[in-house]
Amino acid sequence: MEELRFQVPVVSENKDKPIEVSSKYGLRLLRDYTKSTSLDMLIKYKTGMHHGIDYKVNTGTTVRASESGIVIRASWNKYLGEVIIIDHTPNADNNKRNIYSAYAHLSAYTEGITAGTLVLQGQKIAQSENTGRSTGPHLHFAIIDSPARMEWGVTGATGHVPNSKIFLDPTSFYGKTIKVGGTIYDLSDEEHKKITESLDVKMHLDFPNYSWYGDVYLNKKKVGRIDKDNLDLIAGLSLAELDEIMKTTSFPERGSVVI
Numbered sequence: 001m002e003e004l005r006f007q008v009p010v011v012s013e014n015k016d017k018p019i020e021v022s023s024k025y026g027l028r029l030l031r032d033y034t035k036s037t038s039l040d041m042l043i044k045y046k047t048g049m050h051h052g053i054d055y056k057v058n059t060g061t062t063v064r065a066s067e068s069g070i071v072i073r074a075s076w077n078k079y080l081g082e083v084i085i086i087d088h089t090p091n092a093d094n095n096k097r098n099i100y101s102a103y104a105h106l107s108a109y110t111e112g113i114t115a116g117t118l119v120l121q122g123q124k125i126a127q128s129e130n131t132g133r134s135t136g137p138h139l140h141f142a143i144i145d146s147p148a149r150m151e152w153g154v155t156g157a158t159g160h161v162p163n164s165k166i167f168l169d170p171t172s173f174y175g176k177t178i179k180v181g182g183t184i185y186d187l188s189d190e191e192h193k194k195i196t197e198s199l200d201v202k203m204h205l206d207f208p209n210y211s212w213y214g215d216v217y218l219n220k221k222k223v224g225r226i227d228k229d230n231l232d233l234i235a236g237l238s239l240a241e242l243d244e245i246m247k248t249t250s251f252p253e254r255g256s257v258v259i
């Protein structure tokens with residue numbers, strides 16, 4: 001199992017003044033209509049669900065990735081304004097747990113942030129603003145926890161999702177460890193080289209198909225086989241042992257490990 005730990009996507013510049021929440025997740029009252037008579041003024045409200053949390057921050061505040069993942073959308077939506085969606089489980093299968101975070105009403109995206117970009121937790125992704133349907137500068141932050149993979153078209157909004165129940169209160173994610181599906185280590189060529197050195201892997205290159213696989217030896221005993229897509233398939237080597245190897249091997253770029 002791999003783990004995710006989400007953090008608040010905006011940081012207060014003043015230590016004595018924490019970031020203010022202007023609207024919590026959950027049901028809220030929305031003004032429906034106003035009727036005034038000569039004697040009275042009637043303001044009618046209706047309830048609406050707020051599928052995220054609003055942080056009251058000035059325009060230009062740095063917005064950071066709440067957890068590592070792959071940006072799958074960084075584009076305009078008429079309600080959410082400039083919106084970024086990060087997939088935190090990019091390697092999950094269709095029917096596994098899929099977790100996304102959404103950041104709305106942004107202005108400029110940080111250079112290099114576009115669909116397909118790998119981002120690390122805390123990395124700057126954009127600046128907050130007041131774009132889209134918004135009444136004042138704030139960051140709308142949502143966490144989506146879906147039992148199936150979701151498609152995010154260029155024009156599609158988070159509102160396109162089939163079931164709004166998958167939007168959960170972000171505060172229930174902060175500081176907690178979220179367990180998600182099986183481990184897949186997505187390694188760079190250099191990392192592959194290092195881990196194969198640690199494990200003692202006899203490599204087999206398949207030139208016609210431009211692929212490779214390796215027989216894995218631990219203490220000179222053959223324990224299984226790995227290939228580019230299936231590092232998990234090391235028979236006889238427990239995940240804990242593999243984790244230990246990953247932890248004790250110094251990789252140049254830990255950011256390439258995603259789940």
Ligand SMILES: [Zn+2]
Pocket residue numbers: 023050052053054139140141
């Ligand atoms: Zn909001």
